[in-house]
Amino acid sequence: MTSPVLTHAESDPRNAVEQATDDLRALVNLPGSLAILLDSSRDPNSGVTFLLIPPGRDQPELAVKLATTPAAADVIDGEAKVLIALEQLSLRRVEATLPRLAGKFHADGLLAIATSIVPGTPMRTRYHGFRHLRRPEAVREDFAAASAWLADLQLDSASEIRSISLLDGVPALMRARWPNDDQVTAVAEKLAPVAARLAGEGTQRTVVHGDFWAGNILLTRQAVTGVVDWSGGTLSGEPLADVARFALSYALYLDRHTRPGRQVAGHPGLRADGWGTGIRYAIAGEHWFGQVVTEFVTGALRRLGVPAELWRDVLLAGVAEAAVTADHPGFAACHRDLLVQLMSEGAR
DSSP: OOOOOBOOOSSOTHHHHHTSOSBHHHHHTSTTOEEEEOOOOOSTTOEEEEEEEOTTOSSOOEEEEEESSHHHHHHHHHHHHHHHHHHTSOOTTTGGGSOOEEEEEEETTEEEEEEEOOOBEEHHHHHTSTTOTTOHHHHHHHHHHHHHHHHHHHHHHOOOEEEOOTTTTHHHHHHHHSTTOHHHHHHHHHHHHHHHHHHTSEEEOEEEOSOOSGGGEEEETTEEEEEOOOTTOEEEEOTHHHHHHHHHHHHHTTTTTSOTTSBOTTOTTOBOOSTTHHHHHHHHTOHHHHHHHHHHHHHHHHHTTOOGGGHHHHHHHHHHHHHHHOSSHHHHHHHHHHHHHHHSTTOO
């Protein structure tokens, strides 16, 4: 379904929660209330998300996330804890973009949480808009908006300097996830010099969103005005993780609207020839899109005090990290196979 434009509530969204019991039905079934169901994830630990419009209002005031499995309940509970902790921090540059926990509920024994609405339209909506991805100025605006928000978040939350941890434990996790795969074993060994180069530099620990991609970023005009889904968030982590996730996820779907084997409009040399072709195209660093990605990652590296020439290592590490952490087995396997291609001899 088409994602609606979200706006700030005119009143504190916690009021409706405080008037309800801990049963989700008491909140949803208020006479005159309406709910807008959003598309749900296919991940094993996914939940169902819907927007709640209170009686007498014409805009949503609460976003409700309902667990569908015990594993999903653990993830949602973790998100609630992150949101509570974020409220305790001084994040003055980005605080208006963060949802606030409004309450916890139970529905047939499973957990649900309600959060305040943050303003904006999902970047994913414009991403898939007509001819958006073929226009360099439009794509640059998306990357500039993401870069500005990440810079503000990281400035607000910077703490001690530690070695870059993007690949910490990843080779071992790859072997554990695919124990009988000789290609995975070989790739895990090839990651060692990449991990050494990254670990030889340091970044300040910052708040990390954990799933910073176009579907979780809300825009108003050309600025980020909301960032949702903090289920993978942490208060002190590796800031380059969000940088890599945004760049890779943006590149992944460049060919989504192109028939297999065809040239991708607006992207010289890019054909829709299999999963991950957009990522390979980005990591090559060529043509205008490769330049946008390179500038995005190198800009973050310079800001964080890291040599810019490590930009490709950051992206390779991001692919490896997705392979070992993705909940969906098929999605993880696609990243694994892509990494095998990228790390094979002559891939660059």
